[in-house]
Amino acid sequence: HSTIRTLLILGASGDLTGRLLLPGVARLIAAGRAKGLTLIGAGGSQNPQESWQQRVDRVFGAAAEGCNASGRAALAKVAKTTAYHQLDVTAEGELAALLASLTGPVAIYFALPPAVSQRACELLTAADLPAGTRLVMEKPFGSSAASAHQLNATLAALVPESHIHRVDHFLGKSTVFNILGLRFANRLLEPLWNSDHIQQVEIIFDEDLTLENRAGYYDRAGALRDMIQSHLLQIMALVAMEPPATLGEQDVRDGIATVLRASTAAPAKSRRARYTAGKIGRRKVPDYLAEAGVEAKNNTETLAEVEVSIANWRWAGVPFILRSGKSLGRSRKEAVITYKSVPHLPTGFRGTDSPTKLHIGFGPDTLQLDLDVNGPGDLFTLNRVRLEAELAGDSLLPYGEVLDGVLNGDPLLSVRGDTAELCWQIVEPTLDAWHAGKVPMEEYPAGSSGPADWPTSNDHSATRIR
Numbered sequence: 314h315s316t317i318r319t320l321l322i323l324g325a326s327g328d329l330t331g332r333l334l335l336p337g338v339a340r341l342i343a344a345g346r347a348k349g350l351t352l353i354g355a356g357g358s359q360n361p362q363e364s365w366q367q368r369v370d371r372v373f374g375a376a377a378e379g380c381n382a383s384g385r386a387a388l389a390k391v392a393k394t395t396a397y398h399q400l401d402v403t404a405e406g407e408l409a410a411l412l413a414s415l416t417g418p419v420a421i422y423f424a425l426p427p428a429v430s431q432r433a434c435e436l437l438t439a440a441d442l443p444a445g446t447r448l449v450m451e452k453p454f455g456s457s458a459a460s461a462h463q464l465n466a467t468l469a470a471l472v473p474e475s476h477i478h479r480v481d482h483f484l485g486k487s488t489v490f491n492i493l494g495l496r497f498a499n500r501l502l503e504p505l506w507n508s509d510h511i512q513q514v515e516i517i518f519d520e521d522l523t524l525e526n527r528a529g530y531y532d533r534a535g536a537l538r539d540m541i542q543s544h545l546l547q548i549m550a551l552v553a554m555e556p557p558a559t560l561g562e563q564d565v566r567d568g569i570a571t572v573l574r575a576s577t578a579a580p581a582k583s584r585r586a587r588y589t590a591g592k593i594g595r596r597k598v599p600d601y602l603a604e605a606g607v608e609a610k611n612n613t614e615t616l617a618e619v620e621v622s623i624a625n626w627r628w629a630g631v632p633f634i635l636r637s638g639k640s641l642g643r644s645r646k647e648a649v650i651t652y653k654s655v656p657h658l659p660t661g662f663r664g665t666d667s668p669t670k671l672h673i674g675f676g677p678d679t680l681q682l683d684l685d686v687n688g689p690g691d692l693f694t695l696n697r698v699r700l701e702a703e704l705a706g707d708s709l710l711p712y713g714e715v716l717d718g719v720l721n722g723d724p725l726l727s728v729r730g731d732t733a734e735l736c737w738q739i740v741e742p743t744l745d746a747w748h749a750g751k752v753p754m755e756e757y758p759a760g761s762s763g764p765a766d767w768p769t770s771n772d773h774s775a776t777r778i779r
């Protein structure tokens with residue numbers, strides 16, 4: 314893998330850059346994983362040099378607090394040499410001219426809306442990109458299977474697939490390796506990891522965050538596109554994939570794509586809902602439709618659930634339930650594997666007799682295994698116990714991990730082009746059915762656990778087994 318020394322961020326004055334990208338870059342630099350980096354910002358804001366410099370100084374300054382002398386020195390060096398270019402990426406020749414003025418191959422990070430990225434890349438087709446240029450595309454990658462396909466075709470005309478990094482920051486979470494390690498480094502699990510033994514799999518991402526001033530993007534996306542189309546389908550694929558021979562990008566990404574090719578989500582089994590006014594802790598939350606920038610005509614859902622079927626030998630008949638929502642009372646982020654009941658519980662046992670459950674929590678990463686054992690007290694009575702482990706957190710932050718792959722030339726933690734299109738194909742029938750009004754929009758008060766009969770707590774999930 315060759316190393317890239319120049320990172321150009323387009324959309325440098327945007328929220329994503331300040332909140333997520335720069336902190337990720339800072340961690341990488343501080344960890345010594347971005348030696349000799351030149352960081353360049355580009356965007357269209359007024360008074361750019363000053364505000365970009367302030368932005369970098371603020372984020373790097375915060376990162377420097379927690380690091381050693383060499384980390385601080387490395388951060389100071391990059392902050393001192395960073396530059397900002399004011400340009401319109403959709404104006405012919407502007408981006409190409411900037412690229413031509415830079416030395417060596419560049420990683421170009423498109424922290425821009427999909428339509429703007431599409432246009433900017435089309436304009437680059439005429440330019441001669443230096444060999445080794447890498448293109449980093451922020452999510453959402455396109456806004457439909459067709460637009461993702463078009464964007465893929467445009468990118469393919471510019472650089473080889475191995476130089477295209479489609480960012481899904483969930484792949485930068487240590488969760489990915491935790492799932493792969495858990496599944497494939499422990500003899501105990503894999504032989505039972507199939508439809509003979511597993512009843513259902515849930516991938517849940519319930520947030521207590523609200524709209525957080527993101528109406529401009531979110532009100533046109535909604536929970537299904539924002540979370541399920543991208544992140545949760547990736548996590549599902551890691552849970553469901555066949556054991557890869559290696560952790561090389563080809564083996565792992567082939568495994569992910571094979572699962573997604575076999576996956577469909579039946580619109581009739583989907584659910585959607587939107588939050589109404591309520592309270593999360595002490596915080597008062599307005600009705601979603603009353604949030605600034607939201608338009609009722611977009612009919613956007615803030616909570617979505619789909620049931621994915623994976624048509625292969627391992628998973629036939631096992632529902633994969635993917636759910637994500639905002640403004641819920643409790644944050645819950647985990648995959649839950651529910652095993653089937655034992656074929657025969659020796660007569661005479663009393664007590665719970667609940668299915669074995671494995672919870673894989675993400676961010677913070679945790680593991681929990683719920684088992685029935687004979688606990689204290691009556692010998693014949695079964696008790697539920699939970700074995701728990703806390704796993705190490707992300708030292709580089711998800712964006713740092715993803716950028717590490719970009720700068721060091723490893724696409725393992727990036728979404729491959731075919732996969733990006735597959736994820737749209739899986740959710741599109743549901744989006745169409747929703748658009749046609751075939752699935753009712755339910756409601757839930759902000760701060761609640763969702764619509765009344767929508768199970769969200771760990772213990773209720775047992776009741777959903779169908």
Ligand code: BG6
Nearest residue numbers: 452482520522539540544676711
């Ligand atoms: C983003 C979504 O991709 O992921 C957000 O756009 C969501 O709506 C976020 O809140 C969740 O990821 P994390 O890492 O911030 O928990």
